[in-house]
Amino acid sequence: MKRWAFVSDFDGTISKKDFYWIVIEKYFQEGHSLFKQWKEGDIKDIDFLATVFKSINQNEDQIIADILQIPIDEYVPSFIRNVQKNGGDFFILSAGTDYYIQYVLNKYAVENVPVFSNQGFFHKNNIHMNIDDQHVHFSERYGIDKTKIIKQLKEEYEFVCFIGDSEPDSHPAVFSDMTFAIGTLQDLLKEKGITFIPVNNFKEVEKHLINMEIMT
Known part of the structure; x- marks a missing residue:
């Protein structure tokens, strides 16, 4: 071993700082209410993240620039x-x-x-996740x-x-x-x-x- x-x-x-907060604050204000639903157990973690990451609507250069600003x-x-x-x-x-x-x-x-x-x-101006069950x-x-x-x-x-x-x-x-x-x-x-x-x-x-x- x-x-x-x-x-x-x-x-x-x-x-x-969680990357999803960076996305919510910059591009997806609706994410605040979605966050509450998630924390209350109404939606699964993976569904919350998938929704947030598919709501960026920016080109990949901008998304990468945002990623590189993660503290x-x-x-x-x-x-x-x-x-x-x-x-x-x-x-x-x-x-x-x-x-x-x-x-x-x-x-x-x-x-x-x-x-x-x-x-x-990256696909069509958003981040998508490939989840293999x-x-x-x-x-x-x-x-x-x-x-x-x-x-x-x-x-x-x-x-x-x-x-x-x-x-x-x-x-x-x-x-x-x-x-x-x-x-x-x-x-x-x-x-x-x-x-x-x-x-x-x-x-x-x-x-x-x-x-x-x-x-x-």
Whole structure:
């Protein structure tokens, strides 16, 4: 087995703002009411995102420009490289879409980071998602089942760390060897009685890993 892996959510964890909010605020004001319906459980996560991403109505150059403005935790690129230098593999696990994640990784020249996410593509001035209900990682609610990914990685790695910030991350957190929680995820895990380490950013994560002698 490989030594260790660090798995991170993207929106609200690596990024400081969910991409869907960027879209809603710039191009889709109706998304505010749709957001409330989603949070009240009236629509599935994947249906909410699909609707938002198909409501941009901009050419691809503009969409890419918007993607490149996604604010991230500035320390993340250094953290990823430090994980890799210390014998770990870094993964991104997102219930969003790989379409915008890949552009962000390229912007910061981050290499060798596999992305588990819903497949996205540009078509007719919008972002569409290709959801395969026959895929081994399929989730009816999220498009991709984060728990299945963590379980798979645990079969390949001796130690799996995970970090997230919101409800979809509460499910894989149950199965990781160590979970770091940002924001809302902290309260969710407290309610479930799941052990976690509260953090605000990736510098704090790195300090914990150094203290545990997982990183130097």
